[in-house]
Amino acid sequence: MSDTNHGTGLSRRTFLGAAATVPLAATGALTLGAGTAHAADSAYVMVYFTESTTMLEADYGLHLAVSQDGLNWTPLNQNAPVVTPTLGAGGLRDPFVMRKQDGTFVVLATDLNGTDWNHDSVNIHVWDSTDLRTFTGYRLLKLHDMTDTHSWAPEAFWDPGRGRYGILYSSVNSSGHNVIMVSYTTDFRTTTDPQVFFDPGYDIIDGNLTIGVGGVNYLYYKRNQQLVGARSTSLNPGSFTPFSTPVAHGGTEAPTVVKSLTSNAWYLWGDTYTPNGVFYVWQSTDLASGTWTALDQKLYTQPLNSKHCGIHPITSTEYANLLAKWGAPAWNRLKSYNYPARYVRHSNYAARIDEYPFDPFTDSQWKLVPGLADSSGVSFQSVNLPTRYLRHYNYALRLDTNDGTSTFAADATFVRTAGLADSTWSSFRSYNFPTRYIRHFDYALRIDPVSTAAERADATFRVGY
CATH class of the missing domain: 2.80.10.50 (Trefoil (Acidic Fibroblast Growth Factor, subunit A))
Known part of the structure; x- marks a missing residue:
């Protein structure tokens, strides 16, 4: 999401699967941290919306794509949405998907239709899904009581110390600039304890959390059209400290950190903040270094016209079932x-x-x-x-x-x-x-x-x- 009309020059993004310690009965293994997945995972799912240069392909429903390497993607359902919001603003931006503790999925998204930046909402869109082939329980979820601000770029994570999920989102609080907020939930139906999660003292947006890598948690976000990281050994609000070297390709937003399932590589996806819908990818083999190298564009291909993606690992069976349900494009x-x-x-x-x-x-x-x-x-x-x-x-x-x-x-x-x-x-x-x-x-x-x-x-x- 771009909030340039709000005078910040910032934008929004979604996340790579937050850590989910999935029960053995549900999956046969435990998730170790964000993006590392449980042992059965061998592929990825992406959620996104679409825009193009003249808005010919502007569609603010939930889109899905799948990949076996996390770099080259097959859009599902002919690159058309699989479900469309009907509540709130009647459209979404910045979708996010996560496997919950019980092995099922939750999908979150910003309540915003198109580029109506004047639409401020205390709510986000929520769907439940057992397999990403059907979506149930559609609802709006209230995150806070603040007025005249937004609830952009929601992403969730499991906080084992609190025994609750945290939902990160971007809002302007009493500081007068965008910060990363958190609200807590056990069921994605009600939330409590809204508070500032990360405020470095200047405008930021698009928080993306990767949990438990060498005992450290990493939060990537957008500042001044660049992607920057902070880290902490806890998940406590206020505990993160900026540390990484910024990366960008022109004006870049929407950081998404993805772990390779077959190597020690990590990928940082970033999206241009204009409607052009171009992703760029950086690679690292050491998150602790805070440095990234641009990946050759030969090695990755985003879904056509995709914007502000969220990526999560899935099993080979889930990958095959999604292709069987929604189908690969009839075009190339x-x-x-x-x-x-x-x-x-x-x-x-x-x-x-x-x-x-x-x-x-x-x-x-x-x-x-x-x-x-x-x-x-x-x-x-x-x-x-x-x-x-x-x-x-x-x-x-x-x-x-x-x-x-x-x-x-x-x-x-x-x-x-x-x-x-x-x-x-x-x-x-x-x-x-x-x-x-x-x-x-x-x-x-x-x-x-x-x-x-x-x-x-x-x-x-x-x-x-």
């Missing part, structure tokens, strides 16, 4: 290997790679269908202009209407191969000019012979979402 996007901020799209019927985000975002969505000339190959059907396909003409790729001729079919058919620059990616060889591959040149797509390392990189793409 193609990401450039050597310009990983750019995606294949059509513009004025010409094919090119442009930097995400852009509208119409549907220009970058493709159905990879059986090849028109040979079903063992592939053709690229436009999602938003479905009578048109990518085809080469004088070696340049363009989006043309299928005229039903054998020439068009051959021009629009390609053989998918292992990526010429990286075998885990893909390259596409022309069906009727088999010495030529799709590659970009000055950002325009064409078919060319490929021989050098630079040309192989130009001809390599990631087929994802």
Whole structure:
């Protein structure tokens, strides 16, 4: 959430799963801390909402995506919401998901529809779910009695010393600037003891808590459009001290710390605070160091137009069940290997790679269908202009209407191969000019012979979402 209209230049974010000591009967293992998960976890779920540059994809319902590595994501339900708020402002921002002590999930979200920054609410949206396939008990939850302020970016954590859950959120209290507040609950139906959790003496927002890493708890937040960390050996309000080196990519908000389930790596996700909806990721192998290194954009891909995500570990069974329930998209996007901020799209019927985000975002969505000339190959059907396909003409790729001729079919058919620059990616060889591959040149797509390392990189793409 961006609160720039409130004069702070700050914004909001959600969290990675707070520590949940899940009963053995429910899961077969114990959670060790935020993001480390119980032993059965092998995948991740993400919750988010969507916006785009012209707000063509502004949707303030609850969206879900899944991932097996926590870096590359499959949007569910065709990137449409799985549930939409009906109370309060009638929309959400900044959703958060956590597995509770009993093994079920709770979803929290800011009560705000779109960019109506004048809507101040003492409430947040809450859903219960046993499996993230059904959502029950929808309600508003009151967090405090303060007036003329907000309750942004709610995130929850289990506080074993208090035997209660804490709910973190951003509000302006008597200090006159945004602070991280906490209210406590046992059931996510009523709350008590609202108080300041963290106030370093200046405007902050978007608290994200990671618990119990080497006996230390880490709180990441946004200050001056940068992501900064504080730490404490307790969960007591007022006990956290800033310590980390700030990171940012332009104006950045919404920190989310995610632990790899297969290595000692930690990932820090951050979101641009404009409606563009671009995430950047930093990596660390030592949270105690407070230093992060920017991750190559080749290594991660966010759900299309996603904003302000919350991420939590899930089991392989939950991962498979979510895909079975909601389905993977019927379309793909193609990401450039050597310009990983750019995606294949059509513009004025010409094919090119442009930097995400852009509208119409549907220009970058493709159905990879059986090849028109040979079903063992592939053709690229436009999602938003479905009578048109990518085809080469004088070696340049363009989006043309299928005229039903054998020439068009051959021009629009390609053989998918292992990526010429990286075998885990893909390259596409022309069906009727088999010495030529799709590659970009000055950002325009064409078919060319490929021989050098630079040309192989130009001809390599990631087929994802």
